[in-house]
Amino acid sequence: MREITASGQTVEEAVQSALEQLDTIRDHVDVDVIDEGKKGLLGVFGSKRAIVKVTVKQNPIEEAENFLRDITEKMNVQAEVTPTVSGDHVTFDLSGDKVAILIGKRGQTLNAIQYLVHLVLNKDADTFYSVTVDAEGYRDRRKEALEALAHKMADKAKRLNKAVTLEPMPAFERKIIHNALQVNDQVSTYSDGAEPHRRIMIKPAVGN
Template identity: 65%
Template sequence: MRQITASGQTVEEAVQTALEQLSTTRDQVEVEIVDEGKRGILGVFGSKPAIVKVILMKNMVAETENYLKTVTRHMGVDVEITTTVHDNHVTYELNSDKIALLIGKRGQTLNAIQYLAHLAINKDGRKYYTVIVDAEGYRARRKETLEILAERMADRARRTNSKVALEPMPAFERKIIHTSLQNVKDVETYSDGNEPHRHIVIKPNK
């Protein structure tokens, strides 16, 4: 972990000097103020420079991308990864000629890879990230499939006038079902069971 000590007329000037030397940005460093400095008379006489220690933090987004390449390589799959960052949300898009192996049955393998990525990127605890690991647009296709499933199972609940339990799903997939049916007035949804067997129940409103 690189760190340097820099000085300037103000703390901000000292920080900026350090950032330039480290070729990085403010959100990638930790700043420790050693001395706030002193402006002095007329800004000259008796002035004292501000001194800061700036520590370059690990780039957890890049480290996690490398981690995903290692994990998939151990699975016998070479991947290309496109990484997109929006604030604290990171999406890793995997591309490979063996993409089906990375997705697995109903996305179970991809969900496991995503869980590992979530642990890896948040392991230092400095900044919390939410993570999506996708594979050639699988998440969008799965979302569409779940929305169709939600409509079909809601219709079954109406016709039979009884509860319908869906298969166990991870939390972010259950959310898709809940959201899909939240404005449907004649049925309601809730989650039941314990992880990893927690599932959605669709219940008709009488």
Template identity: 55%
Template sequence: MKQLTATGTTVEEAVQSALEQLQTSKDQVNVEVIDEGKKGFFGVFGTKPAIVKVAIQKDPVQDAESFILEVAEQMGAPVQVKSETSGRDIFIEMTGEKIAMLIGKRGQTLNSLQYLAQLAVNRETDQYYTIVLDAENYRARRKETLENLAHRLADKALRIGEDVKLEPMPSYERKIIHAALQDNDKVETDSAGNEPKRHIVIRPV
């Protein structure tokens, strides 16, 4: 978090000095008054300056959007973004002419970009935000694909009477597999392995 300590003859003057140095406005910062100062005798002798600590407030949505726009530009696939928030979940939809480049094979590039955006947003903050990055409705299409895969491999596990291991997936995709099979009392699902190779195992009951 960008912050600095400033002084002035009054609190207001100290805050204004900090705002000028940070090149921002008062509605974008948190102000902590360390010392309100003291006027001296005849306004001169014994004067004590006011001291304030001013910190720029983080805007997680703006931080996420800026990061994505910058990375996409550097990859040669500039995009436009549209964001929605729900609590600490930030949903960002990307559109652009070269969007396929940012999705990648099986969404690997999209997942990596989402992970990096989440790291950027949660750096230097005590509040954790979850980023969900989407493009061309990929997440919904991927969810349907994973649900179909879950049912198909559950049938395979029952048919061969053995455990079936899936390919490594990020945690939110593993949750889709677990949810798809939670009502199937003939199989059970577990996650195995360590990140980034953590995967689902479907086993007959």
């Protein structure tokens, strides 16, 4: 965290001095007025300089990135972290020799890391961000596998003429299933149960 204490004839002058030394702008800092100072007689005698402490605000994306690096290091994985911002969505791509450790079985470890990064990113941010943490293209591969599973289970529901239940999965993965079958008018999908055990049900459409 970068901060500096500065003084000036007025509070605004002290703040401006701090901004110049920190090479930043007013919107990117927090200002704590330590002493408002006073002008004194004729603006000279008995005057007292204003003193402020100016702290550069932590960039929430940088904070989340640092948090992610810390997690990977604690897991003994040397991973490169590359953030990409698109509007209010942030994707953190992980790459390295041992990133499979960060993925875990069916992405469970990666999903847990993504949840923690989401909390860190949004705890003090002025903007609410959605987050994806990916590792060596795992999310695309998982999306393809879920779409294939959706169609396979839809065919099973139609063949057996009864509802079939998928394994529990996080909301963003359930959404992939729902979207994959949205145009299939022979089945309908809905989620059932409470988190973290909420799962998708696929059932034949009425009249099929």
